[in-house]
Amino acid sequence: MERIERHACFGGWQEVYQHTSKTLNCEMKFAIYLPPMAEEQKYPVLYWLSGLTCNEQNFITKSGAQQFAAQHGIILVVPDTSPRGESVADDSAYDLGQGAGFYLNATQTPWNTHYNMYDYIVDELPTLIEAHFPVTHQRAISGHSMGGHGALIIGLRNSERYRSMSAFSPIVAPSQVPWGKKAFNAYLGEDTALWKQYDTIALLNEVKNPLPMRVDVGLDDPFYQEQLKPELFANVCDEKQFTYSLGLHQGYDHSYYFVASFIGEHIAFHAKHLKA
Amino acid sequence: MERIERHACFGGWQEVYQHTSKTLNCEMKFAIYLPPMAEEQKYPVLYWLSGLTCNEQNFITKSGAQQFAAQHGIILVVPDTSPRGESVADDSAYDLGQGAGFYLNATQTPWNTHYNMYDYIVDELPTLIEAHFPVTHQRAISGHSMGGHGALIIGLRNSERYRSMSAFSPIVAPSQVPWGKKAFNAYLGEDTALWKQYDTIALLNEVKNPLPMRVDVGLDDPFYQEQLKPELFANVCDEKQFTYSLGLHQGYDHSYYFVASFIGEHIAFHAKHLKA
Numbered sequence: 001m002e003r004i005e006r007h008a009c010f011g012g013w014q015e016v017y018q019h020t021s022k023t024l025n026c027e028m029k030f031a032i033y034l035p036p037m038a039e040e041q042k043y044p045v046l047y048w049l050s051g052l053t054c055n056e057q058n059f060i061t062k063s064g065a066q067q068f069a070a071q072h073g074i075i076l077v078v079p080d081t082s083p084r085g086e087s088v089a090d091d092s093a094y095d096l097g098q099g100a101g102f103y104l105n106a107t108q109t110p111w112n113t114h115y116n117m118y119d120y121i122v123d124e125l126p127t128l129i130e131a132h133f134p135v136t137h138q139r140a141i142s143g144h145s146m147g148g149h150g151a152l153i154i155g156l157r158n159s160e161r162y163r164s165m166s167a168f169s170p171i172v173a174p175s176q177v178p179w180g181k182k183a184f185n186a187y188l189g190e191d192t193a194l195w196k197q198y199d200t201i202a203l204l205n206e207v208k209n210p211l212p213m214r215v216d217v218g219l220d221d222p223f224y225q226e227q228l229k230p231e232l233f234a235n236v237c238d239e240k241q242f243t244y245s246l247g248l249h250q251g252y253d254h255s256y257y258f259v260a261s262f263i264g265e266h267i268a269f270h271a272k273h274l275k276a
Numbered sequence: 277m278e279r280i281e282r283h284a285c286f287g288g289w290q291e292v293y294q295h296t297s298k299t300l301n302c303e304m305k306f307a308i309y310l311p312p313m314a315e316e317q318k319y320p321v322l323y324w325l326s327g328l329t330c331n332e333q334n335f336i337t338k339s340g341a342q343q344f345a346a347q348h349g350i351i352l353v354v355p356d357t358s359p360r361g362e363s364v365a366d367d368s369a370y371d372l373g374q375g376a377g378f379y380l381n382a383t384q385t386p387w388n389t390h391y392n393m394y395d396y397i398v399d400e401l402p403t404l405i406e407a408h409f410p411v412t413h414q415r416a417i418s419g420h421s422m423g424g425h426g427a428l429i430i431g432l433r434n435s436e437r438y439r440s441m442s443a444f445s446p447i448v449a450p451s452q453v454p455w456g457k458k459a460f461n462a463y464l465g466e467d468t469a470l471w472k473q474y475d476t477i478a479l480l481n482e483v484k485n486p487l488p489m490r491v492d493v494g495l496d497d498p499f500y501q502e503q504l505k506p507e508l509f510a511n512v513c514d515e516k517q518f519t520y521s522l523g524l525h526q527g528y529d530h531s532y533y534f535v536a537s538f539i540g541e542h543i544a545f546h547a548k549h550l551k552a
């Protein structure tokens with residue numbers, strides 16, 4: 001593991017590392033923000049999953065999250081969104097292949113040799129972080145758009161591993177919308193039983209006591225109706241009488257200006273559960 | 277003037293406009309952040325000047341300034357750093373030509389037909405802003421690196437037009453350092469008397485009562501010794517017994533992580549003087 005960036009930021013350090021991932025079978029980068037902390041102190045971790053076309057840079061340069069992580073004493077870990085490299089299968093579309101891993105384990109060729117983002121995020125990356133950085137085993141997970149989908153499915157399937165989950169503008173029903181159907185057909189094939197393991201709505205229908213969850217969506221998000229469908233999330237949570245928070249925000253769109261405007265509230269939400 | 281971007285952000289609006297500049301003889305873009313405000317309300321303006329290689333996007337996507345502008349009720353106006361376009365003279369180096377206007381009025385060919393950023397920032401842009409947006413005539417000015425140089429020379433030469441000035445990592449002595457000598461030779465020629473009009477140290481030696489000023493520099497900035505030389509700023513201010521604040525910050529570098537970490541303090545500093 002090699003550190004390739006280090007910048008002082010809000011009294012702490014914004015760093016970027018490169019390492020060889022066994023799960024993804026390629027070199028990967030991740031970013032980590034370390035708040036100001038005393039020697040031998042440890043902090044809980046919020047994992048952030050980014051959306052289509054992003055890498056480990058977008059969130060750390062655009063969200064302003066470090067300010068709030070410093071205030072609350074939370075370490076931020078920000079992985080890339082897919083395996084990377086010349087030997088990794090890709091597609092010319094922005095919504096398939098590199099930059100579009102959809103946080104699943106692919107079963108279909110040519111994707112199944114590298115596209116195991118689910119296992120990377122749930123197992124390999126936390127193991128690496130917990131071996132090398134001053135972190136506790138308290139974890140939370142959040143993300144934006146495709147990364148909001150990732151945060152919710154991972155939180156729903158691993159409630160013993162996380163304290164809370166949240167999402168901005170998530171793709172909650174990938175099995176039912178164009179982005180998700182295209183990706184799942186390519187990565188998972190036609191076995192729609194398998195699709196359900198990676199679909200927030202399908203998983204909410206199965207689980208009993210989901211983690212504390214907060215979702216925010218902009219009402220002027222151009223993907224609201226066709227790709228995001230937050231009403232499906234509210235409906236299943238209401239049916240199953242789950243506690244949740246769904247914020248619908250007038251004027252806000254799908255950009256990082258939306259994430260930046262509410263990331264302070266998300267980090268406060270996770271801090272409450274991580275430090276309870 | 278045409279609006280080309282609009283995003284809800286911290287309860288207000290981050291917008292980008294395109295207009296034809298008479299001063300620069302080309303199409304220009306600028307960004308403006310409008311905090312949440314009541315109808316018929318007006319707010320003062322902080323002009324932000326960016327550094328080498330930047331355009332109107334860097335500050336608005338990376339600084340997190342909108343949060344603080346919203347808190348204090350200040351409008352942010354963020355121009356590009358040079359004239360732009362295929363018909364505008366350019367150079368393949370990052371520190372000359374497009375993206376490197378140095379906030380001066382060029383006298384030398386081929387630069388003198390477009391490179392009049394000084395007049396654009398001091399006159400044309402504020403006139404445009406004050407004709408079209410809900411602003412008062414209270415103005416402040418700030419910037420980063422080449423833009424810190426711009427903010428200081430403009431504030432020093434126009435103390436009747438601004439209430440306060442500040443800078444991150446400014447080039448305070450362009451006549452004495454490689455970035456400035458290269459640019460001034462190209463844009464202004466060999467007349468070093470003219471150089472003094474665009475040199476913070478030379479101007480501080482001339483003025484009597486400069487505006488309130490705050491400067492911050494990172495002690496791990498790789499340009500600190502060769503290009504920035506903040507000790508020259510402190511020396512002349514001390515000699516002339518000017519009130520100033522110079523913050524030197526351990527660990528911080530030249531990046532927007534440094535700007536983001538202290539932009540809240542700069543906006544609070546300007547708010548105090550804009551609303552006095």
